[in-house]
Amino acid sequence: MKSIIVYYSHSGHTRKVAHILLEYLREKSDVELLELRAQDESDSFFGQAKRAFLKKRAKLERVNFDLAGYDLVCLGSPVWAFGPAPAMNTYLDKCFGLENKEIILFTTFGSGTGNQSCLNYMQGVLSKKGVKNFNRFSTQQFQADNKDKVLLTIKQALRL
Numbered sequence: 001m002k003s004i005i006v007y008y009s010h011s012g013h014t015r016k017v018a019h020i021l022l023e024y025l026r027e028k029s030d031v032e033l034l035e036l037r038a039q040d041e042s043d044s045f046f047g048q049a050k051r052a053f054l055k056k057r058a059k060l061e062r063v064n065f066d067l068a069g070y071d072l073v074c075l076g077s078p079v080w081a082f083g084p085a086p087a088m089n090t091y092l093d094k095c096f097g098l099e100n101k102e103i104i105l106f107t108t109f110g111s112g113t114g115n116q117s118c119l120n121y122m123q124g125v126l127s128k129k130g131v132k133n134f135n136r137f138s139t140q141q142f143q144a145d146n147k148d149k150v151l152l153t154i155k156q157a158l159r160l
Ligand SMILES: Cc1cc2nc3c(=O)[nH]c(=O)nc-3n(C[C@H](O)[C@H](O)[C@H](O)COP(=O)(O)O)c2cc1C
Pocket: 008, 009, 010, 011, 012, 013, 014, 015, 045, 046, 048, 049, 077, 078, 079, 080, 081, 082, 083, 108, 109, 110, 111, 112, 113, 114, 115, 140, 141
């Protein structure tokens, strides 16, 4: 099985979860990690929140949008203003080759407000690209350092 984890992280929490997922999937598959980098993201909380709320897209550093070669695709984002970060919005728009693939969506969040909306939004975009099989899990930002807890959440959610 070939897998890829594509994620965006501004302050490191989603990155930590992505690396725990990487370690977990390594036992089962050949797995790649791809961190999205935004070229034009705002530096301020309010700028970031506004862009995310308005569902802006970020300019990404050169990245592979072709996911046809993978059996399992994992996409992770922080929750920003009840939705994904703009970098993930761009990736969701542009990625392809996902028909009938197994997809894992994951988020990290602060209060949890908007977490389900964020996952639903990500799922909605990918459903239009022919994805039917979704697994989802989320981690509160302060739990991202708790490897055992994150692993448990992953195992419970994924049934892999
Ligand atoms: C601009 C901005 C907007 C946010 N909006 C939300 C939100 O709507 N709901 C929530 O639960 N957390 C929200 N958060 C908290 C982040 O989701 C949380 O800190 C996340 O773990 C950050 O991930 P990162 O460290 O990978 O960037 C927001 C954080 C930022 C910076």
